[in-house]
Amino acid sequence: MTELLLFAIPASMMILGALIVVFAKNPVHNAMGLVLTLTSLAILYITLNATFVAMVQMLVYAGAVMTLFLFVIMMIGVDKPEQSKEQIKGQKLLISGTLLLLISVVTFVGLENGFNWNLLFPQSESSFEGTPSLLASAMFTSWVFPFEVISILLIVATTAALALAYEFKKSDAND
Amino acid sequence: MSVELILAFVKPLLGLGLLLTNTILLIWLERKVVAGMQSRVGPDRAGPFGILQTLADAIKLLLKEQILPMKADKAMYLLAPIVALVPSFLIFMIIPLGPGFDLKVGGESKFINMVGADINVGVLFFLAISSLAVYSVVLAGWSSGSKYPLLGGVRASAQMISYEAAMGLSLVPVILYSGSMSMSKIVESQAGSLSSTIPIIDSIVRFIPNWNIFPQFLAFGIFFIASIAEVNRAPFDLVEAEQELVGGFHTEYSGFRFAMFFLAEYINMFNMCAITATFFLGGWLGPTFEGILPPFLSALMPTLWLGVKTFGLLFVYFWIRATLPRLRYDQLMELGWKRLIPISLIWLMISAIVLAIRDFGLPWS
Numbered sequence: 010m011t012e013l014l015l016f017a018i019p020a021s022m023m024i025l026g027a028l029i030v031v032f033a034k035n036p037v038h039n040a041m042g043l044v045l046t047l048t049s050l051a052i053l054y055i056t057l058n059a060t061f062v063a064m065v066q067m068l069v070y071a072g073a074v075m076t077l078f079l080f081v082i083m084m085i086g087v088d089k090p091e092q093s094k095e096q097i098k099g100q101k102l103l104i105s106g107t108l109l110l111l112i113s114v115v116t117f118v119g120l121e122n123g124f125n126w127n128l129l130f131p132q133s134e135s136s137f138e139g140t141p142s143l144l145a146s147a148m149f150t151s152w153v154f155p156f157e158v159i160s161i162l163l164i165v166a167t168t169a170a171l172a173l174a175y176e177f178k179k180s181d182a183n184d
Numbered sequence: 185m186s187v188e189l190i191l192a193f194v195k196p197l198l199g200l201g202l203l204l205t206n207t208i209l210l211i212w213l214e215r216k217v218v219a220g221m222q223s224r225v226g227p228d229r230a231g232p233f234g235i236l237q238t239l240a241d242a243i244k245l246l247l248k249e250q251i252l253p254m255k256a257d258k259a260m261y262l263l264a265p266i267v268a269l270v271p272s273f274l275i276f277m278i279i280p281l282g283p284g285f286d287l288k289v290g291g292e293s294k295f296i297n298m299v300g301a302d303i304n305v306g307v308l309f310f311l312a313i314s315s316l317a318v319y320s321v322v323l324a325g326w327s328s329g330s331k332y333p334l335l336g337g338v339r340a341s342a343q344m345i346s347y348e349a350a351m352g353l354s355l356v357p358v359i360l361y362s363g364s365m366s367m368s369k370i371v372e373s374q375a376g377s378l379s380s381t382i383p384i385i386d387s388i389v390r391f392i393p394n395w396n397i398f399p400q401f402l403a404f405g406i407f408f409i410a411s412i413a414e415v416n417r418a419p420f421d422l423v424e425a426e427q428e429l430v431g432g433f434h435t436e437y438s439g440f441r442f443a444m445f446f447l448a449e450y451i452n453m454f455n456m457c458a459i460t461a462t463f464f465l466g467g468w469l470g471p472t473f474e475g476i477l478p479p480f481l482s483a484l485m486p487t488l489w490l491g492v493k494t495f496g497l498l499f500v501y502f503w504i505r506a507t508l509p510r511l512r513y514d515q516l517m518e519l520g521w522k523r524l525i526p527i528s529l530i531w532l533m534i535s536a537i538v539l540a541i542r543d544f545g546l547p548w549s
Contacts (some may be wrong), residue, residue, distance in 0.1 A: 037257070037327075048537055067315070068352075076319070
């Protein structure tokens, strides 16, 4: 019962947040909906004993990334409600129809293949805990090569972003 | 009901009461200290030494009309003060207030730790939750539908992201040095006194406590500066700069909603000082005078030591506020990105190399 509640409350908050992201008209409300989703996801990680991942999720996504989102929304002044006029005639109907079809297909296939609804906490008996030391020892021994490759990838991306944003002065030689 | 369940309710309630009482004291203390530094008297009407002034102010704010601006975004406007309070209460729950004690319930003894939740990633929890505090400022500024609050909100988001990076980076060497991310383990690692392998230095150094501030002095400096910026105190109070922004993000707030922002700011300040004391000044460690004092008092000594350290740091906060002028916006950004972050990165590397040599020996040996 406790486990079900611990799952159901964050999960429903998550879905609520996702719905706000999609349906709210104001970009700031959308961003806050996303914050709700990301925070609820962090709570779900905690229920799965992955405290480290949960904290990093809060720190990176809910903390840094979303603050930057909000900052950009406010800075470039797109915080006006968006137009709800249809660009293509009947687009809302078309999209809701497609979505409904998709959901029914997935449900049908799931039910046909004997989908087990008791999937909550399949490994809740395991004593594994996502402590930083366990994660670090895995990351820096067996997975050290992918880890370093990812760090190089991130540095390359940062440098590329800098190169794109930086205005190289062409007239330096003439001055 | 199990003891754990009762504790889960009692601990947050105790924390809430402590923080609220503490805030009343803190606001009075700040006004008195700053007044003393500026050769003024400060509050002296309500109660002895004016100590009830804050209580009177709180009652006034509670009874005031709460104005909702016409152009405000209603949902976000009402949400912002709540978002301000939640992280400040959450952070307090991970600060270890003492070593814990044994409680006898119905014949069986049970260990009770004096911390709301002793999680093994306490440092990360602190950073994650304090990064949520920025939402309240940004949302309040944006939702007020007025230009000065918006400016305050935009400033806040830039400032808090910048200094959060420096703050997080300055904590990494401390984690490396202590060998744990758990707050109570960090406190325990600072027990005893400093020791050195050189006998002459050792005889002097033995009288200095083994606090992180001595080996990690640079990290302490960076963390202290960044923490002042993180709680938006002078000289980093550009977010609410009264002279330029008429109060910044809380301009349009009145009554109890304004009081909630104020409360959150002071609780954040207290938390930040308590956490600084925990990371760098040995937390609750200190002489307990066991045997000299009655056992009840000597059991309270650790908490008292943490209080002394925290209020000492708070005094420095007030002192800085009374003496330093506010930074200009470009100076603020430059200090954060061009000074604090590079220094903390270099310090992290130096600490890592020194610790690696200490633990694994020189690379050629």
